Amino acid sequence: MTNVKTSPSSSSSTPPPTAAQASIGRSALSKVMRSREVPVASALIVLVVVTTAVNPLFLTPQGVKDLLLNATIVIILAVGQALVIITRNVDLSVGSMLGLTAYLTGTLFADIPGIPIAVVFLAGMLLGGALGALNGLLVTIAKVPALVITLGTLYIYRGVNNAWAGGTQYFAGDRPRGFSNLSTQTVVGFPLITLLAVVVVIGVAIVLAYTRTGRDLYAIGSDPEAARLFGIPVTRRVLGAFIASGILAGLAGVLYASRYNAVGATTGTGLELDVVAAAVVGGVAIFGGSGTVVGAAIGALLLTTITSALTALRVDKFWQQAIVGVLILSAITIDRIVSLYRARQLRMSEARDV
């Protein structure tokens, strides 16, 4: 409450600068402490520190590179998923979209020797965008919950992938060296494709936080009916979120073909649940209206790191999934407790104001 009262006066009557700065500092600090990303980021740090203490090999340059490479694909998918979830929808077809575009990438390189890498990226993202547009159109026109629609397209896209690929697989050997290098070469320890993911995260984060279109997505997820009454182009925005998710899944598919050796009919199967889990753990509320892509990205990093960390700590593989499950439940529990606490704080502070 003090912050609210001091900041307007600081602009009009110029109090001692130190006090104003301290107040701004306090407000920034309290904002940071309240944000949904902080618990996940702290969990990630604790995890890395503990694991490294037990097994120093965990944080070698090669270890770090592996961690980042493993996380990259999920981070990009989680960013797209966050966009969709924020509008109170969900996209379960991302794993299948990734499979199709990864296979397209393999096919293009194998069938058209010398095809420019940029063209392949473009083709993958176009295909992803088209698949996402189909999801979005079905959701907005049929007015059936996205959970059902994208569950359907999950199977449809996978079926198309199966029919197209059959038993065929494409291997890294079919692809140009420059393409594979994206996943092997590093800049100050960061693989190139990870840097690309970081650019995606930052770009989408800026759109979500600082553009009207981005803010509309939060409004829609917060109360779709109110958004419609208010004249927000709900259909167009939701369609846009699905297309964006598709384009990002397409990008992830192309990168998948760069990162992993084989692409075929089953590439990306089951990824969608990891991606939704990453977004939820990262503080994107499953009922829409709140959360950030930075959070979702940290969530993705946390989930993939846990798998590696448990291996480094020699925890039985069978326990790993259970631990991820516990993490999801704790993320939701913490979120609930924090919001109850905040409601109580608001109640108390307003009562005092009366």
Place this chain on the structure above:
Amino acid sequence: MVTNTATAGIRPVLELHHAVKTFGPVVALADGTIEVRPGEIHALVGENGAGKSTLIKVLAGVHQPDSGDFRLNGEPVAFRSPADSKAAGVSVIYQEPTLFPDLTVAENIFIGRQPRGRGGMISRQAMRAQARELFSTLGVPIDPDRIAEGLSIADQQIIEIAKAISLDARVLIMDEPTAALSGVEVERLFGVARSLRDGGAGILFISHRFDEVFGLSDRITVMRDGAFIATHDTTSVTIDRIVREMVGRDISALFPKAEATIGDTVLEVSGLGRAGVFHDVSFTVRAGEIVGLAGLVGAGRTEVARAIFGIDRYDAGSVTLGGAPLKPHDPQASIAAGIGLVPEDRRKQGLVMELSVTRNATLTLRSSLARFGIIDGGRERRTGADWSSRLQVKTASPDLPVSTLSGGNQQKVVLAKWLATDPTLLIVDEPTRGIDVGTKAEVHRLISDLAVRGIAVLMISSELPEVLGMADRVLVMREGRLTATIDRADATAESVMFAATHTTGSAA
């Protein structure tokens, strides 16, 4: 001050003539006709189901009329969406405030048109500053950085108004803006409305409160059964005439209070407190007694009711029902002990809108209607039908979803739901909010009948005539404390308002 004579010759800013709107076989609007002139406050009245909300949704671009002549500044227009009407300077405040709970207050005001700074990016600083400026114009201390979730209805309404002001609306339409407000808030809202009018805006508002309609408006338009009946200059028409036009008949007694024998104490609340919400609340309600709980919105009345019923926890005090202590924070136990609660927001808290009339009416009886855990459909139907007919719920079929009913009839279903449990204490929170004149009288008669049958009734109401007309005893709350207990004989509008607003001692 602009009067009718001054606006009489002026071309209406907004005019709709003979608009028709049907939804399948249902004619929601048979003859939607209204003219709003710049610089006037125009009241739209009619019973629930008269087509007022449909008319407003046509003006707002939410619904597109099937036929009719719609003009803005004399030019024909067709709004295809709410965005069109907003762009044309028509701002609408709906009955249920349409805020986004997850967004900040400032963002709620500016969503879709946030001030932009460098590189086309939203400037949060500018947005915050503009929001603060709006609130200081309105004279309300709302923190623009707060998220909208948990704001009182009065504050939500203020934010809607801030939104409309910032849009520089030429026409402001308000659908029952004061339904959830009382006292200070209503006055504040009226002050804002008058200054907007004096600034040349045309204002159209729906209200069921005649004191407001006559105190605020320059002209009044009456609708009945989806059709335009008449437009009057407010100064040259009487309440009786308006009521007659609204209902198509005369209404004799608005508050038919029957004499009931008052028996033993049923509810005893002593020293009840919840930190930051209410403190040291003590009172009793006896069998056959209607106790009115008056006060301004935000005085803590609903919160006391919620604590008694067990929805919220309380930190201090105790509640006994029929001499036995009531288990705190356990609505199931309260229902079992014989308490019914008719909540203030019937759409969200009182009914399951998608379920049928029958299902809603028998919701509280599920276990007694069930055999081996499975609900007996036949008994459910018979019980539901029985209660619907006893309360004269008007519905085409008891199998229709309750959302198809008018507000008054929905309230009857909520009452039926609780009466079916045969309660000893019924708490009714704003029982006639948003209900039309005719049905209001029926709801009052029902409540009065309950008291005659020996049920203890605790009635929260912001409508003074209702409190004064119905209650045997009036409790008044202010800022979380019980400030007065007034007997029926001594209760007047002045004594109740005094207790509700009078600040004692230190504060201002």
